[in-house]
Amino acid sequence: DTGVSQDPRHKITKRGQNVTFRCDPISEHNRLYWYRQTLGQGPEFLTYFQNEAQLEKSRLLSDRFSAERPKGSFSTLEIQRTEQGDSAMYLCATSAREETGELFFGEGSRLTVL
């Protein structure tokens, strides 16, 4: 247990529905990242927050995806109008100091879009 928790762990939804994932970071970590991982691939960067500010977004993050981190604490990742191609593991990671490079990952939220 790294101290980063994600909810839900598994989500099955029908195409076209909206889904939201939540990440609760280690309390003293001000940096929070979202990654997406598909079967047999390494994680791909989606977006990054420093405190409440969203500092970077990947081109992978289409308009259907939105992430927030109100008050610099927990974060949510919402996917609107889900598509089958959105099926993946969504991983949240946090870090305390950028220069260490050590990311603490949650166990992920697995999304299946039928």
Place this chain on the structure above:
Amino acid sequence: SQELEQSPQSLIVQEGKNLTINCTSSKTLYGLYWYKQKYGEGLIFLMMLQKGGEEKSHEKITAKLDEKKQQSSLHITASQPSHAGIYLCGAPDTGTASKLTFGTGTRLQVTL
């Protein structure tokens, strides 16, 4: 953008045997990070290498970064079933480790 290629893609070794996993970059690395992932779970940080020629060890795992900072290897001595999982190398695109690009991973199975 940076690309990391890992080899082999998968590996089956007998308990007690040594093994090596390689990670090769298309560009000079600012740093190289090794993570381990159990199937269906999150990633666990193993080691970070930053300097050319650097080598680090933790228990039976040793990671090295070559002098040119384009290739890293992860070596496991006397493998155990607890070593089974997916090993991923990751590297930052810039000098700051704000985000990592990961390789596709090496799946390791350790048989009894």
